[in-house]
Amino acid sequence: MMKQLAYKIGKLSEQEQWEFDCCDSLSRDIEERILLGFVWMKLPYFDEKPYRIFNTMKEYKEWLNKEIPRYLGYNQIDD
Template sequence: MMKQLAYKIGKLSEQEQWEFDCQDSLSRYIEERILLGFMWMKLPIFDEKPYRIFTTMKEYKEWLNKEIPRYLGYNQIDD
């Protein structure tokens, strides 16, 4: 089923854009909202092998700090 098409002409303020986006998302079926709510992305290093085995948690954390890019948020915070 196709939903009603909505659009605005001209540049919207940040508040107007937020309200427009909220109305758009509320017009979707729950299945669509769930599907669109996830962002699938390839994770470097994580996706290269189906699994990894570590003997200790320390070994795992050292591997994370050495191999995983900081922007993914898995690294330990430096004190």
């Protein structure tokens, strides 16, 4: 897969790090970019059942607010 190893010694400026990361990502073929572009996470709240059915959007939002941890970002913000 990854054909070359590139590294820099010392601390890079933010601009240098950005350029280095861009060059590094452009050196990969499309399959590597796709493979590295996805982060697979097991979400026990969503993955515990194959599907859920809600009669209304309100029911769905209530379920999200009640069951899903806030850090996942699916909760509704109360005004």
